Amino acid sequence: MSRIYLSPPEVGPEERRMLLAAFDSNWIAPLGPDVDAFEAEIADRVGIGHAVALSSGTAALHLALLMLGVGPGDEVLVPSFTFVATANAVRYLGAEPVFVDCSPTTWNIDPDLVAEELSDRARDGRLLPRAMVTVDLYGQAADYDRLLPLADSYGVPLVEDAAEALGATYRSRAAGSFGASGVFSFNGNKIITTSGGGMLVTESAHVADRARYLATQARDPSPHYEHSVVGYNYRLSNLLAALGRAQLRGLDSRIERRRRINEYYRTALAELPGIGFMPIAAYGEPNYWLTCITIDPEQFGVDREAVRLALESVDIEARPTWKPLHLQPVFAASPVVGGSVAAHIFDQGLCLPTGSGLSNEDLERVAGVIGALAR
Ligand SMILES: Cc1ncc(COP(=O)(O)O)c(C=O)c1O
Structure with a gap:
């Protein structure tokens, strides 16, 4: 594979x-x-x-x-x-x-x-x-x-x-x-x-x-x-x-494919405990560039990093959501207004494979690995 x-x-x-x-x-x-x-x-x-x-x-x-x-x-x-x-x-x-x-x-x-x-x-x-x-x-x-x-x-x-x-x-x-x-x-x-x-x-x-x-x-x-x-x-x-x-x-066919990938993950992971998705606001239509989830370790059973490593062990690339810039060493001295929301998403957030070239079998492989880890 x-x-x-x-x-x-x-x-x-x-x-x-x-x-x-x-x-x-x-x-x-x-x-x-x-x-x-x-x-x-x-x-x-x-x-x-x-x-x-x-x-x-x-x-x-x-x-x-x-x-x-x-x-x-x-x-x-x-x-x-x-x-x-x-x-x-x-x-x-x-x-x-x-x-x-x-x-x-x-x-x-x-x-x-x-x-x-x-x-x-x-x-x-x-x-x-x-x-x-x-x-x-x-x-x-x-x-x-x-x-x-x-x-x-x-x-x-x-x-x-x-x-x-x-x-x-x-x-x-x-x-x-x-x-x-x-x-x-x-x-x-x-x-x-x-x-x-x-x-x-x-x-x-x-x-x-x-x-x-x-x-x-x-x-x-x-x-x-x-x-x-x-x-x-x-x-x-x-x-x-x-x-x-x-x-x-x-572009339009890529957006459509990524929208379907988002839909697939929402359906396939819906029943798993402790999984959340980046909310989609009613005010617009995203291009669904990346599908990102959050994993609550208390409910799911293991944390974001364990999920990422399990995916990596079977050659699937997933990435933590952006580390907030106010937590980056290079910006340690910069002022920040709030910050706990971004920090919380970073703790639990994972971006899943979302490329428009992914096949349905690829998506099933990703969802299968995540599903097998759930409590
Ligand atoms: C939010 C955001 N801003 C800026 C950039 C910078 O773009 P580039 O890599 O083309 O310099 C990127 C992506 O790389 C990005 O995701």
Whole structure:
């Protein structure tokens, strides 16, 4: 039996064809017709004015915050329950993340805590955060009807880290479209991949132009190489954009497959004691990037780590949910608002194999191992 991975890439003849067509066209560069087309197609899919193809989601986060003027001495609200890249981008700019706990009902940044933190700061005459980053965790949008009015009323611009959420919606509007900029990742384990890559999306032509400028070493218009600010080498290769275009064509079928995988696990594990699932909020439709469960060791009989190791022993990859960033050594000195909800989910949380290429037999293998461990 072959190894079952958490969320491996799924590529086929269309990816191969488009990649080779780009190769044969000799556009082996971080610009070219596939970059332009990939940008247009993502913008169209998200229903937003502009998209800028970049080398990673992290690069997109870095530029999004840079363009909001985040810099040394600033603080930025960031959910604690996320991948480290969200907060690393804040640190790249010499600013400090202020971690905010997640809501138990969505696993996303808790709007009540954001409201409390902003109103406390305003009341005490303390510095307001320079920006806030929301994350659409595991493919489910944060609660924007609550978050956007807070961002507006306190004048704290919002960056939407939708790295995991391409194709998800919030009240029928696409994830990625809610902030001053939105960010997607096409890393190898994401719902569509370019092996490595990212996209910044925005309604503002000025922001998109500025992002393209900063991502190409901030080269000023001139026949020679002229530079007036520090830039970055952050553009996406045309070859990888071709791969991304082929992947994007299959996005809806990938979401549908992952939705069914989620449904399968919910049914197959329903009777087991002490198993919970990441809640799906009524306000939107996730892309079901990863299916994550919680395991209460008192009820289930063994803990999350025992389940993970049992799966690993039969060559099945599962991963603990994100370790909250306020518990990471690198951010030990950063402020945190709450934190116990994310810590509790981390103690009990496990992401199950969710790749769109998994067969029904693969899923049965995973559920069988978990079921055999239950009390
Ligand atoms: C929530 C989140 N933010 C940011 C990133 C960074 O994206 P990338 O790996 O493309 O830099 C990822 C994934 O890797 C992510 O899951």
